[in-house]
Amino acid sequence: xxxxxxxxxxxxxxxxxLAKLSLKNRHEAPRITKVILNMGLGEDASDGKKLKSxxxxxxxIAGQKPVVTKFKKSISNFKTRKGANAGVKVTLRSSKMYxxxxxxxxxxxxxxxxxxxxxxxxIDNSNNxxxxxxxxxxxxxxxFDKVDKIRGLDITIxxxxxxxxxxxxxxxxxxxxxxxxxN
Numbered sequence: 446x447x448x449x450x451x452x453x454x455x456x457x458x459x460x461x462x463l464a465k466l467s468l469k470n471r472h473e474a475p476r477i478t479k480v481i482l483n484m485g486l487g488e489d490a491s492d493g494k495k496l497k498s499x500x501x502x503x504x505x506i507a508g509q510k511p512v513v514t515k516f517k518k519s520i521s522n523f524k525t526r527k528g529a530n531a532g533v534k535v536t537l538r539s540s541k542m543y544x545x546x547x548x549x550x551x552x553x554x555x556x557x558x559x560x561x562x563x564x565x566x567x568i569d570n571s572n573n574x575x576x577x578x579x580x581x582x583x584x585x586x587x588x589f590d591k592v593d594k595i596r597g598l599d600i601t602i603x604x605x606x607x608x609x610x611x612x613x614x615x616x617x618x619x620x621x622x623x624x625x626x627x628n
Contacts, residue, residue, distance in 0.1 A: 447540065447543075448540055448543040448544045448547060449547065450543040450544075450546060450547045450619070451540065451543045454476070454543075454619075458615075458618045458619070459471050459474045461618055462474045462475065462611075462614060462615065462618060465614050466610070466611055466614060475572075475604050475605055475606035475607070475611040475612060475614075475615045476604065476605050476615070477542065477543075477546070477602055477603070477604055477605075477615070477619075478538070478603050478604065478605055479536055479537060479538045479542060479603045480536075480537040480538075480542045480545055480546065480600065480601070480602055480603070481534065481535070481536050481537075481600070481601040481603065482503065482506065482507055482511075482534065482535045482536075482537070482598060482599070482600055483514075483532060483533075483534045483598070483599040483600075483601070484499060484502075484503055484511075484532050484533050484534075484581065484596055484597070484598050484599070485531065485532040485597070485599075486499060486530065486531065486532045486533070486596075495593065495594070496513070496530060496533075498591075498592075498593055499532075499533050499596065500513070500533055502581060502587050502592065502596075503533050503535060504535075505584075505586040505587055506545075506581065506584045506586055506587060506598075507535040507537060507541070507545065508537075508541050508544070508545070509535060509537070509541060510535075511533040511534055511535040512533065512534050512535070513530055513532075513533055514530070514531045514532050514533065514534050515529065515530060515531055516529050516530075516531050546602075546619065548584070548585075549600070550619065550620055550621060550622070552584075552585055553578075553583045553584050553585075554583070554622060556583040557578070557580075557583055560622070561624055562622045562623055562624030563576050563621060563622060563623055563624060564576070564623075564624055565613055565623045565624065565625055568609045568612050568613070571603075572604055572606040572607070572608060572609055572611065572612045573601055573602060573603045573604060573612075574601070574602040574604065574612060574616060574621075575599065575600070575601040575602070576599075576600055577597055577598065577599050577600070578597060578598045578599075578600065579595075579597050580595050580596075580597070581595065581596050581597070581598045582595055602616075
């Protein structure tokens with residue numbers, strides 16, 4: 446079964462993007478290719494029980510099992526060793542990606558305390574949108590009573606856009622709560 450966000454993208458959002466960005470072919474319209482979730486563990490990476498709880502929380506949030514990332518270098522100032530656990534990461538594509546974006550926009554982000562919108566300046570040089578969430582417990586799948594520690598979560602939305610305006614228009618059409626204030 447296809448998600449409702451995918452159906453809305455195919456039927457409505459593409460035509461709106463073609464008009465706004467003055468594109469001729471529907472294959473030129475920007476789209477979301479994947480969503481990457483990353484949770485750094487810090488000092489808790491060496492503890493097996495805390496690592497397992499992070500893996501369980503991330504698998505409930507994403508709907509698939511995360512990969513444990515490792516350090517590539519030893520850096521003494523950060524107290525890291527090459528090959529030690531650094532965090533957990535999940536890459537979502539196709540239907541799981543659209544379902545996660547739907548839950549993120551409609552359920553999780555409104556639960557953030559004092560939420561004023563996502564900054565539209567979070568677009569990198571590859572036209573991907575990255576932002577962080579300070580508490581991973583905003584997702585309804587995570588049982589608040591079983592969480593040992595509240596952790597942050599980095600979310601990167603990878604787009605096929607050619608420029609920053611295309612990425613912003615794509616996110617606006619998906620109803621992302623973007624904050625357009627000039628600082």
